[in-house]
Structures are given as C-alpha cells and as structure tokens.
Amino acid sequence: xxxxxxxxxxxxxxxxxxxxxxxxxxxxxxxxxxxxxxxxxxxxxxxxxxxxxxxxxxxxxxxxxxxxxxxxxxxxxxxxxxxxxxxxxxxxxxxxxxxxxxxxxxxxxxxx
Amino acid sequence: xxxxxxxxxxxxxxxxxxxxxxxxxxxxxxxxxxxxxxxxxxxxxxxxxxxxxxxxxxxxxxxxxxxxxxxxxxxxxxxxxxxxxxxxxxxxxxxxxxxxxxxxxxxxxxxxxxxxxxxxxxxxxxxxxxxxxxxxxxxxxxxxxxxxxxxxxxxxxxxxxxxxxxxxxxxxxxxxxxxxxxxxxxxxxxxxxxxxxxxxxxxxxxxxxxxxxxxxxxxxxxxxxxxxxxxxxxxxxxxxxxxxxxxxxxxxxxxxxxxxxxxxxxxxxxxxxxxxxxxxxxxxxxxxxxxxxxx
Numbered sequence: 455x456x457x458x459x460x461x462x463x464x465x466x467x468x469x470x471x472x473x474x475x476x477x478x479x480x481x482x483x484x485x486x487x488x489x490x491x492x493x494x495x496x497x498x499x500x501x502x503x504x505x506x507x508x509x510x511x512x513x514x515x516x517x518x519x520x521x522x523x524x525x526x527x528x529x530x531x532x533x534x535x536x537x538x539x540x541x542x543x544x545x546x547x548x549x550x551x552x553x554x555x556x557x558x559x560x561x562x563x564x565x566x
Numbered sequence: 567x568x569x570x571x572x573x574x575x576x577x578x579x580x581x582x583x584x585x586x587x588x589x590x591x592x593x594x595x596x597x598x599x600x601x602x603x604x605x606x607x608x609x610x611x612x613x614x615x616x617x618x619x620x621x622x623x624x625x626x627x628x629x630x631x632x633x634x635x636x637x638x639x640x641x642x643x644x645x646x647x648x649x650x651x652x653x654x655x656x657x658x659x660x661x662x663x664x665x666x667x668x669x670x671x672x673x674x675x676x677x678x679x680x681x682x683x684x685x686x687x688x689x690x691x692x693x694x695x696x697x698x699x700x701x702x703x704x705x706x707x708x709x710x711x712x713x714x715x716x717x718x719x720x721x722x723x724x725x726x727x728x729x730x731x732x733x734x735x736x737x738x739x740x741x742x743x744x745x746x747x748x749x750x751x752x753x754x755x756x757x758x759x760x761x762x763x764x765x766x767x768x769x770x771x772x773x774x775x776x777x778x779x780x781x782x783x784x785x786x787x788x789x790x791x792x793x794x795x796x797x798x799x800x801x802x803x804x805x806x807x808x809x810x811x812x813x814x815x816x817x818x819x820x821x822x823x824x825x826x827x828x829x830x831x832x833x834x835x836x837x838x839x840x841x842x843x844x845x846x847x848x849x850x851x852x853x854x855x856x857x858x859x860x861x
Contacts (some may be wrong), residue, residue, distance in 0.1 A: 456640070461619065467646055468636050469626040471653035472660075476685045479664035480671070488668060494804065495796040499666035500694035501755035502764035502792050506785065507687055508752055509772035511745035513781035529742060533749045543750045547594045550746040555739035 521563030529554040576703050584702040588710035591696055595688045596718045598744035601737050602630060603722020609637050610727055617727035624723040628684055628716060632656050633723075659786045662793060663690045670694075674705040684712045686719075688744060695751040767795045 456464070508530070515523040533550035540546070557563065607620040623633055632653050639649055663685055670693070671678055681693075689712050696711070698704045756765060768788075775788035 461615070461640075462622075464636070464640070464646065464649055465619070465623055465626065467649050468623075468632065468653045471650050472627055472629045472632055472657050473683055475654060475657040475660045476664060477682050478661045479668065480682055483668055488665075491797055491800060492665060492668075494800050495793070496666050496669065497759075498761065498764040498767075498796050499662065499793065500690075501752065501759050502768045502796065503662065503666075503789060504691055504695070504748055504752045504755055505765055505768035506772045506788050506792060507691065507748045508745065509768070509776060509788070510785045511742075511748065513776065513784055526742075526745075530745065530749055533746045534753060537750050537753050543754075544590075544593065546750050547743060547746040550749070551597070551740065551743040554742040554746075558739040559736060 520566040522566065524563050524566070525554060525557040529557065576701075576706070580702060581706065584699060584707055585710055587699050587702075588707060588714055591692060592711055592714045592718070594743055594747040594750075595692070595715050598688065598741060598747065599715065599718035600722040600725070601740045602744075603719045603724075604726030606630075606633050606637070607723040607726025607728070609634065610723075613637055613641055615640075617724055620723045620727035621720065624720040628686065628719060629653075629657055630686065630719070655786070656782075659687075659789050660685055660690075662789050666694065674708060677705050677709045681708055681712050684716045686715065688747065689715045691748060691751045695754050763799060764792075764796065767792050767799075771795060 512523065512526055515526050517523050529550050532553055533546045536549055537543070537546035603624065606624075607617065610620050610623070611617065623636070627633055627636070635652055635656055636649065639652060644652075664682065667685075667690075671681060674681060692711050692715075693708055698707045752765075759765075771788045771791040775784040775791065779787050
C-alpha cells in the first residue's frame, strides 16, 4: 500500500499523461495550419478507426481453442446483418449483446 | 463568442430535446461502461484502496484501459516514470482521434477543452458517426454525449468499488455491447462513406496486427499502420489527374481536386460578399430617404 499523497501524485501523473495524448494534436495545430495531407485523410480516419476498434474487441479471442471465436464472430455477424437489414441501432445492439451473453453463459458451443 | 451566440439562438425546449436524443444515443455506452467501470472499481477495491480513489481516478483520468493498467502498476509498485510512459503509450491512439476532429471541434466554443479531455474510444465513435439533430446546437449535443459517457463511467466504477464484491448477477458477456456499438457505427460509416478505402485498410492492418502484435499493442500499432497506408495511398493516387471528374478535365485542375473546389467556392462567396457590400450603402441611403419622406 502507498501513502495518500504518493497515490494522489500517481493519479495526477496518469491523468496528465492521458490528457496529453488527447490534447496533443490540438496544441500541435493551434497556431499553424495542418499539413494538406491531413485534411485529405481526415475523412478516412474515423471509418478506419471504427473498424479497427471492432477488430480490437477480438484481441483476446483464442482462435485455436474451442469454441474458436465462434460466439464472437456469430454475434458480430448477427449485429451486422440485422443492422444492414433494419438500420435500427438499438435493435441491432441489444439483440446482438443478448445473443452473445446467452452463447457464452449457456456455453452453447461446448459440443465443439 | 460562438457559445454566446448559440446560447441565445436556442430555446430551453430544444435543449431538452437535444438532451433526450443524447440520452438515447448513449444507451449502448451506458450498458458497456457500467459493467466495465464496475470491473475497474472492484479491482481497485480488491487491491485495498477505498472507493473514493475509484471516484477520483474515473473523474480525472477517465481512460478505461489506462485505469486498469494503473491498478496493475500500483500492485507491482511501479515508479512514477513507469506510470507516465505506460499511460502515454497506451493512450497514444487518442492523438489520432484528435487529428480527425480538428475541423469538427474548431467551432464548439468553450466546451472544447472538456470534449478533448474526455475523448474516449466510445465517445469518439459516437461523435464522428452521429449527426447533430436538426435545429440543435452542435456544441451542446457533443457536450451532452461526452458528459453522459463520463458520468456512466464514474457511476460504474464507484458502484463496483462500493458493492462489487456483493453482486452475484451474472453479467458475463455484457461487455460485448461495446463491440456491437462499434459494429453498428462502422456500418453507418460505411453507408455514409464514398470510398471503401478506409475499410479495406482497416481489415488489412487490423487482421495483420491481430496476428503479429500482442493484444495490448495491437490497437495503437494498427492505427499507425493504417494511417501510414492512407497517407501512402493518397501520395500515390493524389498525384494522378482525376479523370473521372469532368470539371477538372476541363479546367485542367488535377492535382488536388477537393482543394481546388473549395478554393472556387470560397472565391465565389467572397465575390458575393463584395457585391453585397457595394449594394448596402445604396440601400441604406434609400431607407434613409424613405424615412425622411414618412416623417
């Protein structure tokens, strides 16, 4: 266990480091214009990052052991299919999450 | 300045509508942040720290993975430099988020520092994909979404620290709600995007990073690789003339079509303003004459 003051200093350091990563680009381009190339890729960054966040959610899946990531892939497939079909965000997210919870809690793929 | 103007333009009724829309928009994040925050609070509680530290950390640090790593480092008795370096590396991806929000955040006024401070993965995903409701203030809408997400995270972590060990509800799998949210937002981006390039790049670099890098590093490294790929593609294809667009064929402007377009419209707007300014003195004279006639 660490003393209160030491702990508060640690929290302050972590908070400042986190804020630094978030504010960095805004400070960088506060007084000067961002390079041209940035304005061109600016639009493409969010869709790329969002899809990378989806893939990131699969980072802890063990693909080589049962159930081979099937609960994740199947649920993502259902969310995507449902959303392309109905375009109702709440419906897609709730059905997908409910399905995933059932799949892992009831261990549906245990036969594999 | 911007904020003062918006303050008078919108009615309390519109603010309420905007708030309710924000509540609805952030429901998935609520469902994700409560259990995730509780997991953090529980972890901190088990490490022997009172709940008030969960509160302080979630208010001032407000970074999911960052806070989990901080607890691990606390347990390991790490030094201050280790805390700083680990946090910087872990959250460096947020710098890329800011890069794509420079324009979007340029006119939000006094809430800008807070929006930047509280820019998590989930808030970034919502802000870049959700459209501001018609007739609503962008600054206010962004602020509501960001602050609500922040509040969910704080609530979750305090709940976890206070009563985490007493809970017996099986919430296994509820964290999938954030993955589902990202899937839905990606599809929305796909429908609104004119180019398939960012999705192809993400599939490529994401899968590669999943295979090559450790789970802790893959997100940052895949974002860096992907950004480099986007820049590389632009450098190669941007130099070629845009043959698909007849406007630029005619005028011979080929290198940076988007910019030239912007330039043209800006010119036109400037000309319009000049015209108006020239007309205005005459109008004022006419109005004065009219007034004099009436009196």
